[in-house]
Amino acid sequence: MADIKSGPNPLFLREEDLRQGIELLFYAYRDFTAEPDAMLAKIGLGRAHHRVVYFVGRYPGITVTELLGILQITKQSLSRVLSDLVDQEYIAQRPGTKDRRQRLLTLTDKGVDLERSLSDAQRARIASAYRAAGAAAVEGFRTVMLGIIDAEDRAKFPPPGKR
Amino acid sequence: MADIKSGPNPLFLREEDLRQGIELLFYAYRDFTAEPDAMLAKIGLGRAHHRVVYFVGRYPGITVTELLGILQITKQSLSRVLSDLVDQEYIAQRPGTKDRRQRLLTLTDKGVDLERSLSDAQRARIASAYRAAGAAAVEGFRTVMLGIIDAEDRAKFPPPGKR
DNA sequence: GAAATAAGTCAACATGGCTGACATAAAATC
């Protein structure tokens, strides 16, 4: 048996720290998505639907182009899941007022309920981790995560004082 | 246009913090996987291959069952990518010595090269984020990430003193 | 000797990415 329990093979400390960072991201994301994925499967939706519902809830009135910029997928990929959500009345579309080419996306009441029930497991996980870790650790977490995220998107996370 | 730049719609602070946590994970994972994914595409492999190569490199001699436990996918899913990697000689298999039913997995020299070139982008990203954030922030990051990860796997991350 | 375990295989299916080509409406530009 490989030495999983006894720890990894010897490496330089620095290398080990970086590997640990890689793995923290892998395991955290794996466990973070598992619960909503299981719920989604029961109603015939997938993780991609969750992402769309999440960000439409986050930014009510968001346009398709803006959503594509966040998700970083093609419009054809988005179209598939967005159509499902509109057809099943989780999401409503209305034309933009200034630019009538745009479709402004909002959650319906049904969509709000779905988003909440899906993300609640994730909120609970974050809340529990934050509570256990304490404010200083949370601030460190935020700082490191921002450093991992491409600079273009860091502005989406205003510093604590500005919130 | 939705108020992406001017910040999200008003919410209770606590709710806002939790949303921020969710989004930090989404954006960090998205950007963390983008570079290796692009490299993999060029050689006809995918993210699943990267994961396997990564963990075989991490735990030389790991068994198939152990790998399945880490990846949390079915053996049929693993089989497909693992066969590719063995066929293309990135990974070697040898029977276990104590239990000859097992196939112990190791990287070949070619596999080591692949793993390194793929993960280097990720290592660089982590290293840069760690350097910019400082040791205290890194410790906070570690603590929060461990809180997000299911308890069963936290033992894979020994505390700093033990490393 | 029987049962459990480690690993593998075949088949079929779903999800969610992708490319390319093309269409429509509205806005912006010359």
Next chain:
DNA sequence: GATTTTATGTCAGCCATGTTGACTTATTTC
């Protein structure tokens, strides 16, 4: 006012990666 650009949508097909179910083989454990 005509042209070009932009926002959005659609059709078709392909690929990667997950799933379930059924079944096999070799080996270990009871």
